[in-house]
Amino acid sequence: MKNTPLPQDPIREAARNWERHGWGDVARPMAAVTSIMRAQQILLGRTQAALKPFGLTFARYELLALLNFSREKRMRMSKASALLQVHPTSVTNAVDRLESAGLVERTPHESDRRALVLALTDEGRRVAVAATETLNEEVFSCTGFDEADVDALIDIFGRFRAGAGDFEADGADTTAERPSA
Structure with a gap:
């Protein structure tokens, strides 16, 4: 079941509320973290729906x-x-x-x-x-991210995960190898 889109982005509204309450220095990072968590929910829902028949x-x-x-x-x-x-x-x-x-x-x-x-x-x-x-x-070929977004996300999250101790960063590129055309 697909949700009806909200008339406005609630995460941007939350960031504005953070700013109004004096937390402007963390409003954008809060919005980034919340956006990641919401994107994870959306993508997990899609994967769970695709896997349900199995x-x-x-x-x-x-x-x-x-x-x-x-x-x-x-x-x-x-x-x-x-x-x-x-x-x-x-x-x-x-x-x-x-x-x-x-x-x-x-x-x-x-x-x-x-x-x-x-x-x-x-x-x-x-x-x-x-x-x-x-x-x-059903999921990986149609994520809603364009190729540049995918590359940027792999790089950004690779650096984040390495910095968080998720894996040993030995100075190697954390992006996935892209097949040559």
């Missing part, structure tokens, strides 16, 4: 995609948690749901009995590919 949330899709992109279609649960940057409890919850749907299997590690290994099932591979194709078609 019985997936975006978090579960990310785990399936991670396993599907891995060379062996399997990895330690602790590594998946680290790469997805989520608490192990969140991965356990996602794995429980994916396992009950027959999309992943959880097995003990061959040499480390404390570790668990996640493996993508054949059905999990099929769903990962189909869900990715749907996301590419």
